[in-house]
Amino acid sequence: xxxxxxxxxxxxxxxxxxxxxASYLFNVAQDEENVLAQTKTNLEKLNxxxxxxxxxxxxxxTQLSLSTLVQSGLQRASAINSNxxxxxxxxxxxxxxxxxVYLLDLSGTVIASSNWYLPHSYKGSNFAFRxxxxxxxxxxxxxxxxxxxxxxxxxxxxxxxxxKGGSLVGVVVMKVNASKFESDKAQLDTGTDSHxxxxxxxxxxxxxxxxxxxxxxxxxxxxxxxxxxxxxxQFENESLFSIDWRVLSPTRVKxxxxxxxxxxxxxxxxxQYTLYLLHEVAPIKAAQWPRLGVTxxxxxxxxxVVEYTLSKLTGYRQLLFSQRxxxxxxxxxxxxxxQAQDALIRAAKLATIGQLSASINHEINQxxxxxxAYVASAKRLAQKGDVSKVVENMVLIQSLITxxxxxxxxxxxxxxxxxxxxxVANLKHSVDNALVIVGPELKRYGVAIQSEGLACDxxxxxxxxEQVLVNILSNACQAIVEQDxxxxxxxxxxxxxxxxxxxxxxxxxxxxxALSNIFEPFYTTKSGNGLGLGLxxxxxxxxxxxxxxxxxxxxxxxxxxxxxxxxxxxxxx
Numbered sequence: 078x079x080x081x082x083x084x085x086x087x088x089x090x091x092x093x094x095x096x097x098x099a100s101y102l103f104n105v106a107q108d109e110e111n112v113l114a115q116t117k118t119n120l121e122k123l124n125x126x127x128x129x130x131x132x133x134x135x136x137x138x139t140q141l142s143l144s145t146l147v148q149s150g151l152q153r154a155s156a157i158n159s160n161x162x163x164x165x166x167x168x169x170x171x172x173x174x175x176x177x178v179y180l181l182d183l184s185g186t187v188i189a190s191s192n193w194y195l196p197h198s199y200k201g202s203n204f205a206f207r208x209x210x211x212x213x214x215x216x217x218x219x220x221x222x223x224x225x226x227x228x229x230x231x232x233x234x235x236x237x238x239x240x241k242g243g244s245l246v247g248v249v250v251m252k253v254n255a256s257k258f259e260s261d262k263a264q265l266d267t268g269t270d271s272h273x274x275x276x277x278x279x280x281x282x283x284x285x286x287x288x289x290x291x292x293x294x295x296x297x298x299x300x301x302x303x304x305x306x307x308x309x310x311q312f313e314n315e316s317l318f319s320i321d322w323r324v325l326s327p328t329r330v331k332x333x334x335x336x337x338x339x340x341x342x343x344x345x346x347x348x349q350y351t352l353y354l355l356h357e358v359a360p361i362k363a364a365q366w367p368r369l370g371v372t373x374x375x376x377x378x379x380x381x382v383v384e385y386t387l388s389k390l391t392g393y394r395q396l397l398f399s400q401r402x403x404x405x406x407x408x409x410x411x412x413x414x415x416q417a418q419d420a421l422i423r424a425a426k427l428a429t430i431g432q433l434s435a436s437i438n439h440e441i442n443q444x445x446x447x448x449x450a451y452v453a454s455a456k457r458l459a460q461k462g463d464v465s466k467v468v469e470n471m472v473l474i475q476s477l478i479t480x481x482x483x484x485x486x487x488x489x490x491x492x493x494x495x496x497x498x499x500x501v502a503n504l505k506h507s508v509d510n511a512l513v514i515v516g517p518e519l520k521r522y523g524v525a526i527q528s529e530g531l532a533c534d535x536x537x538x539x540x541x542x543e544q545v546l547v548n549i550l551s552n553a554c555q556a557i558v559e560q561d562x563x564x565x566x567x568x569x570x571x572x573x574x575x576x577x578x579x580x581x582x583x584x585x586x587x588x589x590x591a592l593s594n595i596f597e598p599f600y601t602t603k604s605g606n607g608l609g610l611g612l613x614x615x616x617x618x619x620x621x622x623x624x625x626x627x628x629x630x631x632x633x634x635x636x637x638x639x640x641x642x643x644x645x646x647x648x649x650x
Contacts, residue, residue: 089380093373100372101365108361112268113328113340119267120342120354126265127258127275127346131220131235134251137173138218138237141249150189151180151239151247163193163200170251176232177252183245185210197227204250206310209236213248220347222255222283224292224312231255231283231291255284255291262286270360272339274353275346279306281317283350295322330355499622501645502539504569504576505531510539511546515554519565522558530569535576536643541618545626548611549580549638556584556636571644578640586630595628623647 141147150162166178170191177199179190185205192198204210204226209219213236221234232252239247255275262273275284279302280295292312297319306312323331330341332355339355346352455470508531512519519526535542550565557563566581587595598613612628619626624642631637 092380093376096376097369097373101369104365104368105362108364109340109358112356112361113342115268116271116340116342116354116356119265119271120344120352123262123265123267123273123354124344124346124352126261127352130253130258131233131347134173134175134235134253135218135220135237137169137175138235138249138251141169141178141251142237142239147180147249148239148241148246151182152241159189160193162189163191166191167193173251174253174257175251176228176230176254176257177250179250180239181210181248181250183214183247188247199227202226207234208309208311209234209250210248212236213238214245216245220349222277222311222350224315225252226310226313229313233283258284259286267354268356270357272355272357274355276351276353277349278351281306281312282320290320292317294319499536499538499646501534502537502542504533504535504578507535507537507539507543508546508567511543511550514543514547515550518551518554522554522563524554524557524563524565526565526567528567530571531567533569533571533576534644536645536647537622538618542622545615545618545640546580548615552611553580553582553584553636553638557582560584574644576640576642576644578642579637580640581631581637582635584635586634587628587636592628592630596626 144165146162146165150159162180166180166189170176170178175191177190177192179187179192179199181204182188184203185207186203187199187201190199193200207221207223209221209223212219216238218238219234219236221236222231223234224231232254235251235253237249238245239249258275267273272287272290273285274282274287274290276282276295279298282290282293282295285291292315294317298306298317303317306317321332324341325331325338328341329338331338338358340358341353341355343351343353452470452474455467455474458466458470505528508528512526518524553565557565560583562583564583566579568579568581570577570579596612596616616626619640619642622642624640626641627639629637629639
């Protein structure tokens with residue numbers, strides 16, 4: 078395994094870990110937010126139920142306080158049938174779902190009770206020390222929580238003062254076991270993994286569906302507060318204990334017995350009590366494992382796609398690099414080819430000039446000899462003082478100089494290298510320039526030129542096109558030197574934006590076997606004379622103009638070269 082591959086694996090593992098960790102934190106935060114919202118809804122539902130039950134029991138208390146039997150029983154406790162009152166309270170207790178219902182006289186003694194038939198009946202007991210008695214005697218309705226003195230059961234006590242004829246005669250008390258709400262909570266569907274607490278203002282848990290939390294203090298009680306609670310006999314001799322309760326945030330708490338975090342929502346139940354609803358965090362975290370598995374699979378697939386894409390991209394970059402390298406090489410080869418082609422063209426030019434050199438030399442020497450004779454004559458005439466004759470000789474010499482200068486200038490232009498430059502040129506002008514080069518040879522062999530329709534425009538590189546014309550005209554001249562009728566016909570016809578230029582000689586034509594090879598490089602029919610490049614280069618030049626060059630034998634005899642050219646730039650059409 079290469080070092081580069083190992084580093085890549087480590088990077089992907091690190092990215093996988095970071096991705097899973099980020100996914101875990103995000104999902105936990107989202108789930109906790111959703112659970113908090115649901116817990117708040119469930120808390121409202123639980124609070125509504127408890128408040129409804131409290132209101133129902135208080136309404137029953139009101140009805141009891143208005144009962145004639147209850148009022149009479151408290152006013153004339155010794156005279157009324159106690160058994161009848163006990164059974165009445167028992168019926169109320171059974172129908173209401175309360176734990177106990179009993180009556181206290183003004184001294185706090187129980188005169189009638191729904192549990193009259195039980196061994197731990199409250200009848201005869203004195204509960205004057207209970208807050209629900211002495212506060213109710215003072216004229217206030219009262220709801221309090223306490224541990225039963227005889228039953229040892231936790232319960233909520235609802236007390237209501239009873240009046241007869243405008244006078245206070247006693248107190249009716251209804252006890253509802255805390256276990257009722259603890260068992261009912263399971264039927265309220267407040268969510269799995271959730272727990273509720275009813276806590277008083279001393280932070281004592283009065284009721285909870287978690288048994289370990291019942292009658293526990295949320296945090297340590299101070300000695301003073303503990304002594305105060307014990308003296309109230311609210312919990313009798315029950316030993317209060319503390320549980321670990323650390324509030325981490327307004328909606329988060331760490332609790333015992335497991336010391337785990339829980340999400341928390343709370344609200345006041347009444348002036349004395351607060352209702353809490355907790356939801357454990359551990360199940361939320363445990364629920365992330367399947368998600369992490371799916372996330373890991375998705376990330377791995379993503380990494381595979383990324384790796385595949387990167388490999389493809391790397392391959393593409395390599396291919397692009399190879400393509401650019403190839404393009405650069407092709408451009409370089411093309412440039413080299415163009416340079417080689419330019420060199421061949423120049424060589425062909427020089428070869429053409431070499432072939433025409435004898436005729437050109439004669440064409441230049443003839444005016445030079447004439448000029449020499451005219452100069453000698455001018456000297457003699459000057460000695461005689463015949464000025465007018467001298468002037469005539471000078472005019473003749475000037476015309477001969479112009480003639481030679483034109484030939485030399487055209488030869489110089491023909492042989493020099495020119496940059497490629499496509500433009501609209503005049504066909505007749507190009508033909509005339511070519512005839513300046515070929516003219517001496519044509520004159521030497523007595524070849525006549527006939528032209529027609531040359532007054533038109535063509536899209537060419539003028540210097541290269543003139544080379545093509547020189548080459549074809551020179552070949553035509555050489556093909557007819559032994560003929561009696563020595564003539565070259567140059568005709569141009571324009572049709573649909575193209576010029577069809579025809580050059581026909583009066584020779585014997587091209588041999589049939591040579592027609593298929595005439596434009597091949599280094600193919601020549603001239604024994605020991607020529608490189609065989611002229612027509613090949615001419616064809617390439619014409620094709621570079623987006624034109625065509627072809628050759629065949631004319632039906633009336635002789636060879637015919639056809640050149641097809643555009644009248645303007647074809648790329649702008």
